[in-house]
Amino acid sequence: MARAAVPGRLSAGRRLEWHVGQLADYRDETPTARTLVLDVPDWPGHLAGQHVDVRLTAPDGYSTERSYSLAAPADDGRLQLTVQRVPDGEVSPYLTGVFSAGNPLEIRGPVGGWFVWRPAEPGPVLLVAGGSGIVPLMAMIRTRRAANSQARFRLVYSVRTPGDLYYATELGHPPPGDDGVDVSYVFTRATPEDWPVPPRRIQVDDLHAEGFSAHVQPACFVCGPTAFVEVVANMLVGLGYDPSRVKTERFGPTGG
Amino acid sequence: MTEADMTEAEMAGEYEDGNALAGPLREIFAVDVTAAVGQCVSCGLIGPIAILRVYRRAPGAVARCPSCDAVLLRLVRGPSATWLDLKGIVSLQIPLPVAE
Numbered sequence: 492m493a494r495a496a497v498p499g500r501l502s503a504g505r506r507l508e509w510h511v512g513q514l515a516d517y518r519d520e521t522p523t524a525r526t527l528v529l530d531v532p533d534w535p536g537h538l539a540g541q542h543v544d545v546r547l548t549a550p551d552g553y554s555t556e557r558s559y560s561l562a563a564p565a566d567d568g569r570l571q572l573t574v575q576r577v578p579d580g581e582v583s584p585y586l587t588g589v590f591s592a593g594n595p596l597e598i599r600g601p602v603g604g605w606f607v608w609r610p611a612e613p614g615p616v617l618l619v620a621g622g623s624g625i626v627p628l629m630a631m632i633r634t635r636r637a638a639n640s641q642a643r644f645r646l647v648y649s650v651r652t653p654g655d656l657y658y659a660t661e662l663g664h665p666p667p668g669d670d671g672v673d674v675s676y677v678f679t680r681a682t683p684e685d686w687p688v689p690p691r692r693i694q695v696d697d698l699h700a701e702g703f704s705a706h707v708q709p710a711c712f713v714c715g716p717t718a719f720v721e722v723v724a725n726m727l728v729g730l731g732y733d734p735s736r737v738k739t740e741r742f743g744p745t746g747g
Numbered sequence: 748m749t750e751a752d753m754t755e756a757e758m759a760g761e762y763e764d765g766n767a768l769a770g771p772l773r774e775i776f777a778v779d780v781t782a783a784v785g786q787c788v789s790c791g792l793i794g795p796i797a798i799l800r801v802y803r804r805a806p807g808a809v810a811r812c813p814s815c816d817a818v819l820l821r822l823v824r825g826p827s828a829t830w831l832d833l834k835g836i837v838s839l840q841i842p843l844p845v846a847e
Binding site: 506507543544556604606717739741 | 761762763764765766767769770773774775776777779781782795796797798842
């Protein structure tokens with residue numbers, strides 16, 4: 492079945508249940524981040540920006556949960572999560588290293604109905620990612636493409652080094668459906684060769700672009716570590732963006 | 748909860764946001780509550796649950812107002828029950844799906 496845009500249902504009226512998914516495939520995005528492709532029977536569909544809770548249970552019955560953003564629209568019951576390995580984490584080293592094809596994983600979702608983008612929305616849309624905060628924003632770009640949306644998108648992606656970029660090929664050599672998605676990068680520790688500026692943190696100038704300024708009131712989605720999100724959200728509001736159109740999602744300290 | 752009751756994580760400013768409560772709340776409610784709009788009892792701020800500052804190193808989750816820091820919501824999951832304290836929120840306006 493072709494990749495289909497899943498209608499925007501939040502599966503209301505049904506409480507959340509755990510599903511058992513199986514690893515179908517994986518792709519390493521960086522040396523420390525892996526995209527898991529999971530088959531989850533009876534998946535109800537999801538919206539771009541939503542996340543899932545994942546539960547691991549040890550043989551002795553101890554169990555622990557983590558939340559991960561969905562990285563792409565569902566494809567015939569197939570989900571994609573991108574997991575960053577957190578050193579000394581409890582869950583992420585397993586998911587990015589040990590978890591193998593056919594292994595089961597408990598998943599519930601989709602959850603979160605606020606930090607979401609629906610293809611029916613006309614745009615423009617300004618996405619600002621810090622590090623692994625790219626994941627739900629990539630889901631929005633991929634959902635836009637799957638839905639043949641003409642909404643204008645702009646992504647500002649801040650990462651430490653070029654080697655830390657997720658989805659580097661797809662963003663660097665965008666498929667035809669991504670005409671209308673403008674991507675720019677901020678490197679905070681090391682830049683590619685011939686990069687015009689030295690490594691630095693994101694600044695107000697990085698957020699300016701023709702067609703996405705405050706007076707056109709784009710829908711803004713900012714995702715990343717808490718401090719990054721605070722800084723960027725404050726910059727946007729300071730530039731005159733409508734605070735009610737600046738949606739944020741922060742990665743907390745829950746320890747991978 | 749007073750300043751003296753804040754955990755280390757809270758004092759260090761290590762928080763997530765209300766988006767992180769979507770799973771635990773969907774376990775008990777049939778609709779997504781993070782998109783619901785509430786009002787802070789303490790300062791009157793109006794906004795979605797998704798923007799609250801959530802501290803999860805406590806035994807459970809504590810959600811504070813991003814404007815005045817008042818505790819708006821507490822959620823503790825036990826083996827056979829969930830405790831939900833909403834006394835910091837005046838009311839919730841919950842979006843309902845429109846019949847298609």
